Amino acid sequence: MSTTTKPVNQKAWWLILPVFLCVAFSAILPLMTVVNYSVQDIISPDRRVFVGTEWFAAVMRDQDLHEALWRQMVFSCSVLAVEIPLGVMLALSMPAQGWKASVVLVIVALSLLIPWNVVGTIWQIFGRADIGLMGSTLLKLGFDYSYTGNALHAWLTVLLMDVWHWTPLVALLGYAGLRSIPDAYYQAARIDGASKFAVFRYIQLPKMRGVLMIAVLLRFMDSFMIYTEPFVLTGGGPGNATTFLSQYLTQKAVGQFDLGPAAAFSLIYFLIILLLCFMLYNWMQAVGTADKTEASHG
């Protein structure tokens, strides 16, 4: 410590007050309200009963929730399994420079600019058997396609919609990664007699790793919270085929007005996301540190 002590003024704490109030008003109080709901049975505004962890126990045992969670996991993993390779393939086939590159970039980015509910509406019409291009074409080709009647068709349509909407994001990220590879790498690979696949496997993929990790993270989190598009397209149906976690929660809270179980489930949902974030964050940190040691040596 230095011999000159800095002047201490505890009044500075007051400066934090506005921020504290804002955060309390927008985040802490609503969250506490949810906590409050989750431990009470509110029968009417005047009659409420403290139930402890009863709602939590009930929600955890809820078969519908288990199914929604499972559906959600399968959906998010499918999204990654399709969008990441597809996005990489798109990025690889995009032109590197010239006016073609600009045109392709704009076209690829187009779907990213469309609001979620509009995407849902577009696909709702696109898939209709009577007037939709895709729906009627599939029917004409002999497929008995119906996203409103067939659970599998509904699920696949939601997946296809997400792929259509978000693969361009992966493609753009991958494209940025590819453009950062110096020409010398490709030249060296040609000199070394590397095949196209070897160039992809040993140059392009390793150099894209960083951006692809971000793509995985973004797509996983986003698809895990998907709500608007299936809500507009299928409303969660048929049956519960496309009822993902957000959908399930909204049905409980707003549809049936089961505020207690809904609040308990919100907290569990929140904890699931927190856990996944924590895992992904640590994974990225670990890879990031490895990169840094490489950089400090290089």
Place this chain on the structure above:
Amino acid sequence: MARIDLDLAHAYGPNPKEDGDYALLPLKMSFADGGAYALLGPSGCGKTTMLNIMSGLLQPSHGTVKFDGVDVTAASPQARNIAQVFQFPVIYDTMTVAENLAFPLRNRKVPAAQIKQRVGVIAEMLEMSGQLDQRAANLSADAKQKISLGRGLVRSDVSAVLFDEPLTVIDPHLKWQLRRKLKQIHHELKLTLIYVTHDQVEALTFADQVLVMTRGRAVQVGSAEALFERPQHTFVGHFIGSPGMNFLPVIAKGGQLQIAGQFLTLDAGLHLPEGDLKLGVRPEYVALTAAGAPGALPVQVTQVQDIGTYVLVTARIGEQVLKARLAPDQAQPKAGEQAWFQVLGTHSCFYKNEELLA
């Protein structure tokens, strides 16, 4: 291994009209099998273009490239079986050092036992045997560049190994080591090595033959000695040497030279065309001499710098600047004094239109 003949020109844009449109002006050049060559010139003079044309990364817009008399102008780098090392280390991040070195062989389906043997030999040569199982991504820049060098040398049957300023990223003391290593490798493997650099020391110590280039033009090919003693072009005189050659505008007339208002008598044996010429003399050959000596000029000394191994004297004669490298143990002129500099002698070179007169 192969003899390489170039007879070509290259322009990056279509329909080149004037000299400035060419990255490489029309040139003819032969690289003998097993020779060590350097392409020397300032940045942007076309040396990398020339290298990329030889390796097949680039196709010349005009003319041909021949390996052992066979036209390979349209052949890919793979078909030419050429190796090239780039300015910045190129390594495959996900592979170990050994896998990196083996990569060019694996791509060519060389048997595993033979790959192992070659990788061992090259690693030994580059003093990397202890690091073979390390991940290449975690190494220092000069180790990475050694891997790049190793990948260039691992194929024993290459037509030639091309180096594009490979030591740019290397620390000075390691530079010297690696250069010696290359020289040794050339000696052992008898490969044709072509080395691009803008550093004259690097070029002159590495190569038997140096090709000096400027603005897309190959101005002189020769040994270090020829480039130093008889620069074919004023650019070579200027570019090679430290400091470069002195050039004085002179007028030759009736056996006499007029330099900045002074007249010097030429040797009777020397026949120069009359008119405007340039006299080139290396600072190493400018000597202090007695007043009025034949072939000497009175100069005004402006600066005397002790460089350690020699003393650099800068002097003026009229508008012209003349530099001299003098031995540190001899009597030195002082700044502001007048002195007599010997400029004519056996080492004198005369230039007309920047080209050396015979």
